[in-house]
Amino acid sequence: MSENNKHHISYGTYILVWAALIAFTSITVTIAGVSLGRYTLFIALSIAAIKSALVINIFMHIKFDEPIFKVFLGISGATLFIIFLLTFFDYIYR
Amino acid sequence: MSNNTGTAAHHVHRDDVGAKMGMWLFLFTEVLLFGGMFLIYAVYRYQYPDQFHIAAMELNTTMGTLNTIILLTSSLTVALSIAALQKGNKFLSLCFLSITLLFALMFMVIKYFEWTTKISHGIYPGSPELLTKPNGQILFFGLYYIMTGLHGLHVLVGMVVISFMIVFIARDKVTSDNYVKLENSGLYWHLVDLIWIFLFPLFYLIQ
Numbered sequence: 001m002s003e004n005n006k007h008h009i010s011y012g013t014y015i016l017v018w019a020a021l022i023a024f025t026s027i028t029v030t031i032a033g034v035s036l037g038r039y040t041l042f043i044a045l046s047i048a049a050i051k052s053a054l055v056i057n058i059f060m061h062i063k064f065d066e067p068i069f070k071v072f073l074g075i076s077g078a079t080l081f082i083i084f085l086l087t088f089f090d091y092i093y094r
Numbered sequence: 095m096s097n098n099t100g101t102a103a104h105h106v107h108r109d110d111v112g113a114k115m116g117m118w119l120f121l122f123t124e125v126l127l128f129g130g131m132f133l134i135y136a137v138y139r140y141q142y143p144d145q146f147h148i149a150a151m152e153l154n155t156t157m158g159t160l161n162t163i164i165l166l167t168s169s170l171t172v173a174l175s176i177a178a179l180q181k182g183n184k185f186l187s188l189c190f191l192s193i194t195l196l197f198a199l200m201f202m203v204i205k206y207f208e209w210t211t212k213i214s215h216g217i218y219p220g221s222p223e224l225l226t227k228p229n230g231q232i233l234f235f236g237l238y239y240i241m242t243g244l245h246g247l248h249v250l251v252g253m254v255v256i257s258f259m260i261v262f263i264a265r266d267k268v269t270s271d272n273y274v275k276l277e278n279s280g281l282y283w284h285l286v287d288l289i290w291i292f293l294f295p296l297f298y299l300i301q
Binding site: 051076 | 163181284
Protein backbone atom coordinates (compact mmCIF):
# COMPACT_ATOMS: atom_id res chain seq x y z
CA MET A 1 0.00 0.00 0.00
CA SER A 2 2.58 2.57 1.01
CA GLU A 3 5.23 3.50 -1.49
CA ASN A 4 8.03 3.20 1.04
CA ASN A 5 7.96 -0.53 1.67
CA LYS A 6 8.17 -1.42 -2.00
CA HIS A 7 10.96 -3.82 -2.80
CA HIS A 8 13.29 -2.42 -5.42
CA ILE A 9 15.33 -4.96 -7.36
CA SER A 10 18.86 -3.98 -8.34
CA TYR A 11 20.27 -3.89 -11.88
CA GLY A 12 22.59 -6.76 -10.93
CA THR A 13 19.75 -9.12 -9.97
CA TYR A 14 17.95 -8.45 -13.24
CA ILE A 15 21.10 -9.08 -15.27
CA LEU A 16 21.76 -12.29 -13.33
CA VAL A 17 18.22 -13.53 -14.05
CA TRP A 18 18.64 -12.61 -17.71
CA ALA A 19 21.91 -14.59 -17.85
CA ALA A 20 20.11 -17.58 -16.32
CA LEU A 21 17.32 -17.25 -18.92
CA ILE A 22 19.86 -17.20 -21.77
CA ALA A 23 21.68 -20.19 -20.23
CA PHE A 24 18.42 -22.17 -20.02
CA THR A 25 17.67 -21.25 -23.64
CA SER A 26 21.01 -22.63 -24.81
CA ILE A 27 20.45 -25.78 -22.72
CA THR A 28 17.01 -26.36 -24.25
CA VAL A 29 18.33 -25.80 -27.79
CA THR A 30 21.26 -28.15 -27.20
CA ILE A 31 19.07 -30.86 -25.66
CA ALA A 32 16.60 -30.63 -28.56
CA GLY A 33 19.41 -31.82 -30.87
CA VAL A 34 19.98 -34.92 -28.75
CA SER A 35 17.53 -37.74 -29.23
CA LEU A 36 15.93 -38.52 -25.90
CA GLY A 37 12.79 -40.12 -27.25
CA ARG A 38 9.65 -39.38 -25.33
CA TYR A 39 11.45 -37.39 -22.64
CA THR A 40 12.34 -34.61 -25.10
CA LEU A 41 8.98 -32.85 -24.76
CA PHE A 42 8.96 -33.27 -20.98
CA ILE A 43 12.45 -31.75 -20.63
CA ALA A 44 11.65 -28.89 -23.04
CA LEU A 45 8.49 -28.01 -21.11
CA SER A 46 10.25 -28.29 -17.74
CA ILE A 47 12.91 -25.82 -18.89
CA ALA A 48 10.17 -23.52 -20.21
CA ALA A 49 8.46 -23.75 -16.80
CA ILE A 50 11.70 -22.83 -14.98
CA LYS A 51 12.20 -19.87 -17.34
CA SER A 52 8.64 -18.65 -16.77
CA ALA A 53 9.07 -18.99 -13.01
CA LEU A 54 12.12 -16.70 -13.24
CA VAL A 55 10.27 -14.15 -15.42
CA ILE A 56 7.14 -14.18 -13.23
CA ASN A 57 8.96 -14.00 -9.88
CA ILE A 58 11.68 -11.48 -10.66
CA PHE A 59 10.83 -9.55 -13.85
CA MET A 60 7.12 -9.41 -13.02
CA HIS A 61 7.82 -8.84 -9.29
CA ILE A 62 5.31 -11.47 -8.12
CA LYS A 63 7.73 -12.60 -5.43
CA PHE A 64 7.77 -9.15 -3.83
CA ASP A 65 4.23 -7.98 -4.59
CA GLU A 66 1.00 -8.13 -2.61
CA PRO A 67 -0.05 -11.73 -1.80
CA ILE A 68 -3.36 -11.18 -3.66
CA PHE A 69 -1.46 -11.29 -6.98
CA LYS A 70 -0.10 -14.71 -6.08
CA VAL A 71 -3.67 -15.85 -5.41
CA PHE A 72 -4.75 -14.50 -8.82
CA LEU A 73 -1.87 -16.31 -10.50
CA GLY A 74 -2.67 -19.55 -8.68
CA ILE A 75 -6.33 -19.40 -9.70
CA SER A 76 -5.59 -18.74 -13.36
CA GLY A 77 -2.92 -21.45 -13.43
CA ALA A 78 -5.25 -23.93 -11.77
CA THR A 79 -8.06 -23.04 -14.20
CA LEU A 80 -5.79 -23.67 -17.17
CA PHE A 81 -4.57 -26.95 -15.65
CA ILE A 82 -8.14 -28.18 -15.04
CA ILE A 83 -9.16 -27.30 -18.60
CA PHE A 84 -6.18 -29.28 -19.96
CA LEU A 85 -6.85 -32.21 -17.63
CA LEU A 86 -10.57 -32.46 -18.45
CA THR A 87 -9.96 -32.12 -22.20
CA PHE A 88 -7.40 -34.92 -22.18
CA PHE A 89 -9.63 -37.17 -20.05
CA ASP A 90 -12.37 -36.64 -22.59
CA TYR A 91 -10.06 -37.12 -25.56
CA ILE A 92 -8.14 -40.18 -24.37
CA TYR A 93 -11.13 -42.15 -23.05
CA ARG A 94 -13.45 -41.23 -25.89
CA MET B 95 -10.16 21.37 -6.92
CA SER B 96 -8.84 24.85 -6.24
CA ASN B 97 -10.23 24.89 -2.69
CA ASN B 98 -7.79 22.16 -1.64
CA THR B 99 -5.48 23.06 1.18
CA GLY B 100 -1.75 22.73 0.76
CA THR B 101 -1.58 19.31 2.41
CA ALA B 102 -4.68 18.00 0.66
CA ALA B 103 -3.27 19.03 -2.72
CA HIS B 104 -0.21 16.97 -1.91
CA HIS B 105 -2.36 13.87 -1.50
CA VAL B 106 -2.91 12.56 -5.02
CA HIS B 107 -5.98 10.40 -5.51
CA ARG B 108 -4.41 7.30 -6.90
CA ASP B 109 -4.51 3.53 -6.33
CA ASP B 110 -1.41 1.78 -7.61
CA VAL B 111 -2.35 -1.61 -6.19
CA GLY B 112 -5.76 -1.36 -7.85
CA ALA B 113 -4.16 -0.39 -11.16
CA LYS B 114 -1.84 -3.37 -11.02
CA MET B 115 -4.67 -5.67 -9.99
CA GLY B 116 -6.59 -4.60 -13.09
CA MET B 117 -3.52 -5.30 -15.21
CA TRP B 118 -3.07 -8.78 -13.73
CA LEU B 119 -6.74 -9.58 -14.36
CA PHE B 120 -6.27 -8.54 -17.97
CA LEU B 121 -3.15 -10.68 -18.23
CA PHE B 122 -5.15 -13.71 -17.07
CA THR B 123 -7.65 -13.23 -19.89
CA GLU B 124 -4.61 -13.22 -22.19
CA VAL B 125 -3.32 -16.42 -20.58
CA LEU B 126 -6.69 -18.07 -21.19
CA LEU B 127 -6.77 -16.80 -24.79
CA PHE B 128 -3.40 -18.37 -25.55
CA GLY B 129 -4.20 -21.28 -23.24
CA GLY B 130 -7.04 -22.31 -25.52
CA MET B 131 -4.66 -22.37 -28.46
CA PHE B 132 -2.05 -24.35 -26.54
CA LEU B 133 -4.84 -26.81 -25.71
CA ILE B 134 -5.69 -27.28 -29.39
CA TYR B 135 -1.97 -27.69 -30.10
CA ALA B 136 -1.61 -30.31 -27.32
CA VAL B 137 -4.55 -32.41 -28.51
CA TYR B 138 -3.47 -32.39 -32.18
CA ARG B 139 0.16 -33.04 -31.34
CA TYR B 140 -1.03 -36.03 -29.30
CA GLN B 141 -3.10 -37.18 -32.27
CA TYR B 142 -0.44 -36.64 -34.98
CA PRO B 143 2.97 -36.85 -33.22
CA ASP B 144 4.89 -37.96 -36.35
CA GLN B 145 3.29 -35.40 -38.66
CA PHE B 146 4.11 -32.62 -36.18
CA HIS B 147 7.75 -33.75 -36.14
CA ILE B 148 8.03 -33.76 -39.92
CA ALA B 149 6.33 -30.37 -40.25
CA ALA B 150 8.45 -28.78 -37.50
CA MET B 151 11.63 -29.74 -39.39
CA GLU B 152 10.66 -27.04 -41.90
CA LEU B 153 10.96 -24.30 -39.30
CA ASN B 154 14.22 -22.41 -38.91
CA THR B 155 15.57 -23.17 -35.42
CA THR B 156 18.30 -20.54 -35.73
CA MET B 157 15.78 -17.76 -36.34
CA GLY B 158 13.61 -19.07 -33.51
CA THR B 159 16.56 -19.13 -31.10
CA LEU B 160 17.66 -15.66 -32.16
CA ASN B 161 14.15 -14.33 -31.55
CA THR B 162 14.08 -16.01 -28.13
CA ILE B 163 17.31 -14.29 -27.12
CA ILE B 164 16.06 -10.95 -28.49
CA LEU B 165 12.77 -11.19 -26.59
CA LEU B 166 14.42 -12.27 -23.33
CA THR B 167 16.86 -9.38 -23.60
CA SER B 168 14.04 -6.94 -24.31
CA SER B 169 12.34 -8.18 -21.14
CA LEU B 170 15.54 -7.37 -19.27
CA THR B 171 15.71 -3.84 -20.69
CA VAL B 172 12.08 -3.12 -19.67
CA ALA B 173 12.85 -4.33 -16.14
CA LEU B 174 16.01 -2.19 -16.10
CA SER B 175 14.10 0.88 -17.31
CA ILE B 176 11.70 0.54 -14.34
CA ALA B 177 14.66 0.11 -11.96
CA ALA B 178 16.32 3.20 -13.48
CA LEU B 179 13.16 5.30 -13.07
CA GLN B 180 12.77 4.11 -9.47
CA LYS B 181 16.28 5.44 -8.85
CA GLY B 182 15.21 8.71 -10.47
CA ASN B 183 17.37 8.30 -13.54
CA LYS B 184 14.98 9.49 -16.24
CA PHE B 185 17.54 9.49 -19.05
CA LEU B 186 18.70 5.92 -18.42
CA SER B 187 15.08 4.78 -18.19
CA LEU B 188 14.33 6.35 -21.58
CA CYS B 189 17.46 4.71 -23.04
CA PHE B 190 16.43 1.26 -21.84
CA LEU B 191 12.89 1.72 -23.21
CA SER B 192 14.25 2.81 -26.59
CA ILE B 193 16.49 -0.27 -26.67
CA THR B 194 13.43 -2.41 -25.87
CA LEU B 195 11.62 -0.85 -28.81
CA LEU B 196 14.60 -1.63 -31.02
CA PHE B 197 14.65 -5.28 -29.89
CA ALA B 198 10.91 -5.54 -30.53
CA LEU B 199 11.48 -4.21 -34.04
CA MET B 200 14.29 -6.73 -34.59
CA PHE B 201 11.96 -9.51 -33.45
CA MET B 202 9.31 -8.44 -35.95
CA VAL B 203 11.86 -8.11 -38.80
CA ILE B 204 13.13 -11.65 -38.17
CA LYS B 205 9.52 -12.86 -37.96
CA TYR B 206 8.84 -11.14 -41.28
CA PHE B 207 11.73 -12.91 -43.01
CA GLU B 208 10.71 -16.20 -41.45
CA TRP B 209 7.12 -15.92 -42.64
CA THR B 210 7.96 -14.65 -46.13
CA THR B 211 10.42 -17.53 -46.60
CA LYS B 212 7.68 -19.98 -45.61
CA ILE B 213 5.15 -18.28 -47.86
CA SER B 214 7.55 -18.21 -50.83
CA HIS B 215 7.97 -21.98 -50.35
CA GLY B 216 4.22 -22.21 -50.78
CA ILE B 217 3.48 -22.94 -47.13
CA TYR B 218 0.69 -20.71 -45.84
CA PRO B 219 -2.84 -21.51 -44.65
CA GLY B 220 -4.93 -22.85 -47.51
CA SER B 221 -2.06 -22.90 -50.02
CA PRO B 222 -2.31 -25.58 -52.76
CA GLU B 223 1.03 -27.05 -51.72
CA LEU B 224 0.08 -27.28 -48.04
CA LEU B 225 -3.26 -28.90 -48.87
CA THR B 226 -1.46 -31.81 -50.58
CA LYS B 227 0.22 -32.65 -47.26
CA PRO B 228 -1.32 -34.94 -44.61
CA ASN B 229 -3.79 -33.51 -42.07
CA GLY B 230 -1.31 -33.39 -39.19
CA GLN B 231 1.06 -31.13 -41.13
CA ILE B 232 -1.77 -28.84 -42.26
CA LEU B 233 -2.80 -28.50 -38.61
CA PHE B 234 0.77 -27.83 -37.50
CA PHE B 235 1.24 -24.98 -39.95
CA GLY B 236 -2.24 -23.62 -39.24
CA LEU B 237 -1.39 -23.49 -35.54
CA TYR B 238 2.06 -22.08 -36.31
CA TYR B 239 0.60 -19.16 -38.27
CA ILE B 240 -2.23 -18.38 -35.86
CA MET B 241 -0.19 -18.68 -32.66
CA THR B 242 2.97 -16.89 -33.78
CA GLY B 243 0.72 -14.43 -35.64
CA LEU B 244 -1.32 -13.57 -32.55
CA HIS B 245 1.91 -13.37 -30.57
CA GLY B 246 3.39 -11.04 -33.20
CA LEU B 247 0.28 -8.86 -32.92
CA HIS B 248 0.94 -8.65 -29.18
CA VAL B 249 4.52 -7.58 -29.88
CA LEU B 250 3.19 -4.78 -32.14
CA VAL B 251 0.72 -3.66 -29.44
CA GLY B 252 3.56 -3.78 -26.91
CA MET B 253 5.64 -1.53 -29.16
CA VAL B 254 2.81 1.03 -29.26
CA VAL B 255 2.44 0.85 -25.46
CA ILE B 256 6.20 1.29 -24.92
CA SER B 257 6.24 4.25 -27.34
CA PHE B 258 3.53 5.87 -25.22
CA MET B 259 5.61 5.25 -22.09
CA ILE B 260 8.62 6.93 -23.71
CA VAL B 261 6.47 10.00 -24.40
CA PHE B 262 4.97 9.92 -20.87
CA ILE B 263 8.39 9.72 -19.21
CA ALA B 264 9.79 12.44 -21.48
CA ARG B 265 6.86 14.71 -20.53
CA ASP B 266 7.08 13.79 -16.82
CA LYS B 267 3.64 12.17 -16.82
CA VAL B 268 5.39 9.05 -15.55
CA THR B 269 7.95 9.89 -12.87
CA SER B 270 10.08 8.25 -10.20
CA ASP B 271 7.19 8.41 -7.70
CA ASN B 272 4.36 7.72 -10.12
CA TYR B 273 5.36 4.90 -12.42
CA VAL B 274 2.55 2.36 -12.19
CA LYS B 275 1.79 2.89 -15.90
CA LEU B 276 5.33 1.89 -16.76
CA GLU B 277 5.11 -1.10 -14.41
CA ASN B 278 1.89 -2.27 -16.06
CA SER B 279 3.39 -1.86 -19.53
CA GLY B 280 6.33 -3.91 -18.28
CA LEU B 281 3.97 -6.64 -17.05
CA TYR B 282 2.37 -6.77 -20.50
CA TRP B 283 5.77 -7.02 -22.18
CA HIS B 284 6.88 -9.80 -19.84
CA LEU B 285 3.69 -11.73 -20.64
CA VAL B 286 4.50 -11.48 -24.35
CA ASP B 287 7.93 -12.88 -23.47
CA LEU B 288 6.36 -15.65 -21.34
CA ILE B 289 4.13 -16.82 -24.18
CA TRP B 290 7.14 -16.96 -26.48
CA ILE B 291 9.04 -19.06 -23.91
CA PHE B 292 6.43 -21.78 -24.52
CA LEU B 293 5.89 -21.20 -28.25
CA PHE B 294 9.60 -21.58 -28.96
CA PRO B 295 10.17 -25.20 -27.79
CA LEU B 296 6.73 -26.33 -28.99
CA PHE B 297 7.22 -25.16 -32.58
CA TYR B 298 10.95 -24.83 -33.22
CA LEU B 299 12.50 -27.52 -31.07
CA ILE B 300 10.69 -30.67 -32.17
CA GLN B 301 13.42 -32.81 -33.67
